[in-house]
Amino acid sequence: MTASTDVRRLRIHVLRYNPAEPEKAARIQTYELDEAEGMTLFIVLSELREKHDPSLQFDFVCRAGVCGSCGMVVNGQPGLACRTLTAELPADITLAPLPTFELIGDLSVNTGKWMREMTERLEAWVHAKQQEVDLRRHEEHMDPDLADEVYELDRCIECGCCVAACGTAHMRTDFVGAVGLNKVARFSLDPRDGRTDADMYELVGNDDGVFGCMSLLACNDLCPKELPLQSQIAYLRRRMAKQA
Amino acid sequence: MRIVYSDVLVIGGGLAGLRVAIGVRRRGFDPLVLSLVPPKRSHSVAAQGGMQASLGNVIKGDGDNEDVHFEDTVRGSDWGADQQVVRMFVNTAPKAVRELAAWGVPWSRVRRGDREVIINGQKVTLTERDEAHGLIAQRDFGGTKKWRTCYASDGTGHSMLFAMGDRAIAEGIPVLERTEALALIHDGRRCHGAVVRDLITGELAACVARATVVATGGAGRLYRVTTNAVINEGIGHALALETGVAALGNMEAVQFHPTGIFPAGILVTEGCRGDGGLLRDAEGHRFMPDYEPEKKELASRDVVSRRMEEHIKKGHAHKSRFGEHLWLDITLLGRAHIERNLREVKDICRYFLGLDPADKWIPVRPAQHYTMGGVRTDHTGQNPSLAGLFAAGESACWDMHGFNRLGGNSVAETVVAGMIVGEFVADYCEGAELEVSTGLVREFIAREQAYLDGLCSGGGKEDPSALRVAMQEIMTAKVGIFRDGGDLAAAVEELRELYVRSNGIVVASRAAGANPELVTAYRTQKMLRLALTVAGGALARTESRGAHFRADYPQRNDQQWLKRTLATWPNPEADLPTLSYEPLDVMTMELPPGWRGYGARNQIEHPDTERRAQQVAEVRERLSGEGRFAVQEALMPYEQLLPESIRGRNERLGEKLP
């Protein structure tokens, strides 16, 4: 009975739909619960499932903001639910699944499938220059600053927030999104990857790639890892345009 | 009935699972990977600190080599490890780092010249060698003599898993994402694959394969407060246990990490202390030197965690609304260092605590962190009792960590094990055709389907979430850092009751598709079995070793307990596991039991220890002019155990290859 008067009552509005039960139309369901100190949306949703509605679907894995599982639309903006403190939100919180991805149910979407397809399409892996590496010998030298720079772009967690935030991706389902463009930038920066700009042009030199981006920059502004998407896409665009 | 065939079924898409899959693919076999989540979301991604490999590129790593890494690891394990496996591991770790470098991990690199670091609270200037410029850098980590931990800023696991995941995609390895293994299909002698459940549609299917690899990661969610992901529920361990044939090794060996943020349990990396961060109590006093004058904050994790709890018990904790905790102080590292090298830590503090670690101390308390125990295997990764069942990574116990693993040794283990086990799995496949009757497969699917249907229609009334929370609380309170007979006996009893009650679990929701409530339900019973093996093993082991600390038996007792716990569950109707033991042979050890160099110094010796120590000393004496490789070879030959393709020495700045 220590509940002080200043504890907020949160109203959580969840967009619910289970594709396995198409007879039930999509609807907004509202739950109420008391806010606690340090409460994140991970805690909120876990509590809702444990105590109110065991059928509620959502995805959390690391619950520490590093795995990219829990992207959802919180009051209109895509973000990582696990690291969103309720204290930073109004008492009315509307949660919806990330758009542009295949819906699994309620707040759960299939970003994994999308990301794998994107990776395959963009061949987003190191295309080694050498056929063979003798693992007993020293690794190839790499400039420390360059290594840091590659790491900066490697930090993407494939959460899909940039895609969900991108108006272009909403309109054009084949657009590779900022995540894809960042991958290309990352691998072309990597000295271990032997591909040239001309090779990269094959992958993103089209209107589903870098020339499809309309510089809406929501990706840049909402990326939870704060990747420098604006400058990377611009840089990539300049280099791809040079191929013309 | 859907049956999916492949050569190798890899259950788990973390570092270990993916590396095994890549290995078998390169040997020309078809792997199929199962994962609860997209592989890159596996918890390997959360490793921040780094990966141990004795490259010795930084000046503080100069002189490092396999021997030093070996000794550190064995000491860390409190002599619980299989020393041959440790040897295989330390020799392969540098190759694993280098392979990952070629696959794109942006390892942080050495920069020539002077740089300032904080060691032991003091500013020190280190001068890196010219010839090391651009090679992979190492940082300091707990329990190591040399700076050995390779890292990619503070997102090492992330960069490793992404490079590995991309590599797997490049090799065209199919992954069934959001698919869960529910049971291993076996005939009592050989494993033929698994019954799986699609976590989107809820459908059951069978994945049949020549070899099956369990690489399902840790089981931290047995505890209430853990650094582990919510999917680290130990289901893979339980799968093996439920065969009734395969054994789990050393399940009582559970590691607690000193610096979980309080109260959420999210980990802040050991790198904080490695880079010079300090632990402080409520009065702001740096207390670790009082307990561990030599290694201080950087003693091994079990020791630091225990000292912290000890200090809290003495009343020096800071008291907050949610309970008691201590402080981690990294303000002295400076904002620039934090923003550059410990950014993930900064983010965690900002998003989960609302504070800036460059200005303020971080509230911390030890939290469950690592499961040393796992599916028992030999050095090839194969289970001795169930042919065709392999295990690798955190869910395996081929036993390189013994009773405590060192920071940075785990992601290293996953990749190394993947490299080694992948080869042996391929060898196995070469000699083993796919031979399983569809009758057996159908039987297993039917059994699982009946079980799930029972959960939905049974007459019970138990709520799985409530049972699970009760289990987690018992584990944290009674099977935690400090253990004693009374608590453990109570824990076993209470867990047993929960387990019996779990037969009355009922699922209310009939939702089609994944049905998260059903998932909770069937996992809970598996977790309870596992919790019982942990608590039961801990109760039986009347000594303290590594992370397993018995307040009522504070000594390490080599005389009686230099042996590995093996737990099986042969009778599905039973409510307790069956424990047996496998002795470790002191006479074949390269490093006979001794003092770890930190922590208490009061073991009860094994009768063979002195004799073996003498032999070892003699060999060292006799071969003193012959170089370290000759000595090692004479003491404990191991290279013949490695797959041929990854044998061979490792080049270092001071150690050129012929």
Added chain:
Amino acid sequence: MTNTLAGRLAVNASVPVQASRWPARLDLAQSISGLLLALFMWGHMLFVSSILISQDAMWTITKLFEGYFFFGRSYPGIVAVIIALVFGLFILHAGLALRKFPANYRQYALFRHHMRGMKHEDTTLWYWQVMTGFALFFLATAHLWWMLTHPGNIGPFASADRVWGDNFWILYLFLLFAVELHGGIGLYRLAVKWGVFEGDDPAASRRKLRTVKWTITAFLIVLGLATLAAYVKIGMAHEDQRGERYTPAWVEHPEEHAP
């Protein structure tokens, strides 16, 4: 030894079929045409707003374009050529930009819904760029067509008569807002799209760019309104003498000086 130890890295040979370079060219062309149009509009605004200085100033500039000071008489044909060039550029730009339009109502609705939920400035700005672009499609076409067919009818009185007497001020009012918003957003987008003026801190530069963008747009709209007001005022005063051409006091019988 080396062989067995080799890391066995797969090399994925890239396929030598070349992807079309047209997407790159079209994107460049879109940007360049937009940039030229935007720069032209700055010049255009200075030109028409010269009326704010004096009617003589406006007359002088008009005559300059008509070649009067080079050839001693006016050739409205020169203006027609300029207009045709601008018209061409305009059509090119519009054609290229049309590719970016929502292809159907579904796409439009998706975007709008998304924009309203997200409340993200640059996303919303793009919407306005499309809307104003769409408006320009009609408004600017009308204006350009009119100019193309009446290249000689430009001047302090001729323009004022059109603005007021022929009620072109309604067209211009909409056109002014549309083009200034569109051009302003367009130039800002050009900067972020190609990464010019990024500096060391792209986020800070972008904030600055946005301020500059709004300032320029506001300035040009105010200038345009004032100009329009000036034409309206002259037009009202000149209502009785519609059709008469302006001749500065210092020029006598201007067209008679023709060679």
